[in-house]
Amino acid sequence: MRKLILAFVLSFVGFAAMAQAASVSDQTDKTAVIAPVQDFEEISVSDLPEAVVTAVSKDYPTASIDKAYKNASNQFKLELSLEDGTSGTVYADAEGNWIEM
Incomplete structure (x- = not known):
């Protein structure tokens, strides 16, 4: 009988530990979705500095520039697509210098 009670207690503790770990990772995933937006706001491609x-x-x-974004520091986030179908994101300042972010 003791073995049965001990097995039940250990099983309960194991399930409780797994449930706790799952809820922590769920909260982390929700935060990660919000973070990449940063403080850039979308602007028209025609509004980009020359x-x-x-x-x-x-x-x-x-x-070709698909989308353009600007932040309060006058930095630009550009979504580019190449003729071969690849795409990427680059960052630049108002003078056309590339920025690593």
Whole structure:
């Protein structure tokens, strides 16, 4: 009888520990979805400074700018797509210098 009670207690503790771990990871996933937005707001591609457009055409001649975003620091996030179907995101300042973020 003691073995049965001990097995029940250990099983209960094991299930409780797994339930706790699952709820922690669920909270982490929800935070990660919100974080990448940062403080960039979408702008029209036509509103980009000429220096940024020139830098894209110089360094990525086969790229087209799909979307553009701007933050309060006057930095730009650009979503580019290349002719071969690949895409990526780059960051630049108002003078057309590339930024690593």
